[in-house]
Amino acid sequence: MTDYVRLEALRMLRNKRYVIFVVVFPVVFYLIFSSVYGDQADAGGLSGRAYFLVSMSAYGGLAASLMSTAVPWAQERGSGWLRQLQITPLAGWKIITTKLIASMLLVLPAILLVSAAAMLFQGVSMPPGRWLGLLAAMWLGVAPFTALGLAIGSLLPPDTAQPVSMMGMFALALFGGLWIPLEVMPEGMRGVARLLPSADYVGVGHGIVAGDGLPPGDLLALAGWAVVLGVIAVLAYRRAVARA
Known part of the structure; x- marks a missing residue:
């Protein structure tokens, strides 16, 4: 299974769209937004530099997780690769676990590079424990x-x-508050944002950076979304296997 994880990760790292959309864009967007709005503060007192550190890290994580799963998995089903995997010694749960592990690994470059840009170019400073909490x-x-x-x-x-x-x-990025702070959104957009997991995702990060710890409401909502979408993913995978 380790070799399969490495194969999946290397394949995505060779994908130019992944590198551009997932690694380059979040860093570039962070440097632009933090330069323009860096001295402004949101309603919670976070500077623009700190606010967009979380938002662009979240955008990179969101983009990486979707791009490394949805299209590659659909292509493997369409090409017959899924049928080939089913006749290997890999059990079904190992195949899906490999996909999850590879996707999680591919999330790290964007998050780490945005954090590095915040420290090196925008002077964002936090205690080590808070940095580790944010990255985690x-x-x-x-x-x-x-x-x-x-x-x-x-x-x-x-x-x-x-x-x-x-x-x-x-x-998810636009309506979840990753590009536009929730406080400045029109009321209708704000109502939509509160229903999206991306708003909970970025809310957890903002709470950590502000020094308030993990926001219980955002954390519970994000965990709930993980369970619901995880069940849907398993059921969808079983349906795909049955049809393969």
């Missing part, structure tokens, strides 16, 4: 989006999975 939250918090990507890849053909995952990624 941003990393583990992608679980709902990884499950969503696997569900999309299991249910849709490749030519449909790609636009659906891209639109889903941008919708």
